[in-house]
Amino acid sequence: MAGRKEAALVCYVVAGYPDMKATEEAVDLLVAGGADIIELGIPFSDPIADGPTIQQASNAALQAGVTPEKAMQLAKRIRKKHPALPILFMTYSNILVHAGFEQFLEKSKQSGVDGFILPDMPVEEAGQYSALAEKQGLATVFLASPNTSKERLQKIIDRSSGFMYLVSVFGITGARKSFEGYTQDAIKRSKKLAAGKLPVGVGFGISKPEHARFMVGAGADAIIVGSAIVNKISNGKTAELKALAASLKKACRK
Amino acid sequence: MLSSYPVGGKFGKYGGKYIPETLEPAVQKLEDAYEKYRNDPDFQKELNYYLTEYAGRPTPLYFAKNLTESAGGAKIYLKREDLLHGGAHKTNNTLGQALLAKRMGKKRIIAETGAGQHGVGTAIACSVLGLSGEVYMGSKDVERQKLNVFRMQLLGTKVHSVDSGSQTLKDAINEAIRDWISNVQTTYYLIGSVVGPHPYPMMVRDFQSVIGNEVRQEMLQRYGSLPSAIVACVGGGSNAMGSFYPFLDDSSVRLIGVEAGGQGLKTGKHSATLCAGSEGVLHGMFTYLLQDKQGQVIDTHSVSAGLDYPGVGPEHSMLKDVKRAEYVSCTDDEAIDAFVALSRLEGIIPALESSHAISHAVKMAKEMDRDEIIIVTLSGRGDKDVQVVQEYLAKRGKKRARK
Ligand SMILES: Cc1ncc(COP(=O)(O)O)c(C=O)c1O
Numbered sequence: 001m002a003g004r005k006e007a008a009l010v011c012y013v014v015a016g017y018p019d020m021k022a023t024e025e026a027v028d029l030l031v032a033g034g035a036d037i038i039e040l041g042i043p044f045s046d047p048i049a050d051g052p053t054i055q056q057a058s059n060a061a062l063q064a065g066v067t068p069e070k071a072m073q074l075a076k077r078i079r080k081k082h083p084a085l086p087i088l089f090m091t092y093s094n095i096l097v098h099a100g101f102e103q104f105l106e107k108s109k110q111s112g113v114d115g116f117i118l119p120d121m122p123v124e125e126a127g128q129y130s131a132l133a134e135k136q137g138l139a140t141v142f143l144a145s146p147n148t149s150k151e152r153l154q155k156i157i158d159r160s161s162g163f164m165y166l167v168s169v170f171g172i173t174g175a176r177k178s179f180e181g182y183t184q185d186a187i188k189r190s191k192k193l194a195a196g197k198l199p200v201g202v203g204f205g206i207s208k209p210e211h212a213r214f215m216v217g218a219g220a221d222a223i224i225v226g227s228a229i230v231n232k233i234s235n236g237k238t239a240e241l242k243a244l245a246a247s248l249k250k251a252c253r254k
Numbered sequence: 255m256l257s258s259y260p261v262g263g264k265f266g267k268y269g270g271k272y273i274p275e276t277l278e279p280a281v282q283k284l285e286d287a288y289e290k291y292r293n294d295p296d297f298q299k300e301l302n303y304y305l306t307e308y309a310g311r312p313t314p315l316y317f318a319k320n321l322t323e324s325a326g327g328a329k330i331y332l333k334r335e336d337l338l339h340g341g342a343h344k345t346n347n348t349l350g351q352a353l354l355a356k357r358m359g360k361k362r363i364i365a366e367t368g369a370g371q372h373g374v375g376t377a378i379a380c381s382v383l384g385l386s387g388e389v390y391m392g393s394k395d396v397e398r399q400k401l402n403v404f405r406m407q408l409l410g411t412k413v414h415s416v417d418s419g420s421q422t423l424k425d426a427i428n429e430a431i432r433d434w435i436s437n438v439q440t441t442y443y444l445i446g447s448v449v450g451p452h453p454y455p456m457m458v459r460d461f462q463s464v465i466g467n468e469v470r471q472e473m474l475q476r477y478g479s480l481p482s483a484i485v486a487c488v489g490g491g492s493n494a495m496g497s498f499y500p501f502l503d504d505s506s507v508r509l510i511g512v513e514a515g516g517q518g519l520k521t522g523k524h525s526a527t528l529c530a531g532s533e534g535v536l537h538g539m540f541t542y543l544l545q546d547k548q549g550q551v552i553d554t555h556s557v558s559a560g561l562d563y564p565g566v567g568p569e570h571s572m573l574k575d576v577k578r579a580e581y582v583s584c585t586d587d588e589a590i591d592a593f594v595a596l597s598r599l600e601g602i603i604p605a606l607e608s609s610h611a612i613s614h615a616v617k618m619a620k621e622m623d624r625d626e627i628i629i630v631t632l633s634g635r636g637d638k639d640v641q642v643v644q645e646y647l648a649k650r651g652k653k654r655a656r657k
Contacts, residue, residue: 045550048431049274094535098549145276171436
């Protein structure tokens, strides 16, 4: 993605919310609208980095019986339909820790997934995870935040593959109305260190094209949109996802 | 030596810092500040002042003669944390952390609470030290611990009712962590047990170790010897860790943690994490958890809200694995019986949490010699629980009458 004229659009959906078929349909619409990468959320009982929108969706998915196994089957179907589409699993560490990293990563790879985003896995704890993911050829996207020191940013960039995920704000996931200047400063700082090594994706709170322009204007190589998409699905407006993705994608073109 | 853990933020393989990146600088600053002040004479003097002059330390080590006679075995002594200001051991930790927060220049304190005891402890510390407090509490717990909600409000602390997930302690912690992520620059998260990312499990243990240190000193002064066993209830594990820690390297002293067996381990309705759990990651730590086959954390049950937690402090996980401490469970029914027994025999109404420890200590005493000594940490007083117990006894009475 780095060096391209346009930023990539990364779209998040909760696997199995409100059901498996609906998620598949949502992915199709997002891709048709211009999504470049799909983040498939595997629901976890205690999503500490998520706001009410994704909490509720995760909870509903769990109630409906979604398991990591079923999320993998869904990934397989999406992979079949969209052979070149990068698919990332986003979930919390315990899902992998409990199953065992080796087994979980291997199965994910077999289902066609390209990598992982784990918001509660800092680089210090990631020794085994990173080594086994690398062995499987899976990308490990680590997160950074606006208060991450230069020294740590360097570590996060070194440990990440695919892209690095800059959390835009001091906060949890959830559609926001606006952003402050510190977000752009953080993007610029990350870009400086990541230049030539890794694209910088920016996410949390992005819900409108103007937000995307704001991030891309500061140098973001990708924008990541979650709650705004899940909100549409929760409100029974899945059909609008294609238009939403298209408007966000348009804002990604510099 | 076991007492030298954590090493590199870990108790063997347990502990660590599984946290979102936004919290990393805050946790690092906390670690640095705690390193700076833990051996600082001024800080220790100030903490000691509040613990003695304000909170009433040292607490008595009371020989429960009637309970001992009724059990018919080893001598049972009660470490009376129920007499500490606030009504539970929680105040040892809240005063320590609130003083630390103040030195770190933080004025906004957030905390989680289950039974409400840690919430009250936090409210007390905020009030006396001039800090602003906000407490997260599961909506189910708000309902079953109404009195403590009002106490917190009376003390000037805001209580947020948490409707997500299982609406108990686990979800209150989730919500407190989310608040902390969102307000990390201004806010200090005052965790109520030996859980969470490093340095919390170590720091809370250190602040609670005043319990075990006093027991040790008093035993040596009075008898010139150490007790045979120390028994404490385990929710997150702070009163137990504070009681155990000063004895970790004394292999002659048995350490026994009592978990909430709820309706029985076989029913699945319990909170006995160490007895029935498996390894996993929750609330920033690698430790034993109660979880399903997929790694989803499951709903727990206990008649005592303070033990109703699916995780446990990582140091306990290590002590279990190396077999330095033993972990057992006690059912709701047994805890209620101990609650009533201690009230009748000694005129002491124990917290339901502590009643679990009492129940197990009585069982142990029967099997031990009369000249042996068991210390039970009576972690809190039971005034907050009388309504729950009244309802429980009424229901149980009806059930038994039907049989
Ligand atoms: C009186 C009392 N004892 C014990 C506990 C359990 O906590 P811990 O295991 O951290 O001591 C609580 C928690 O609310 C409590 O109120």
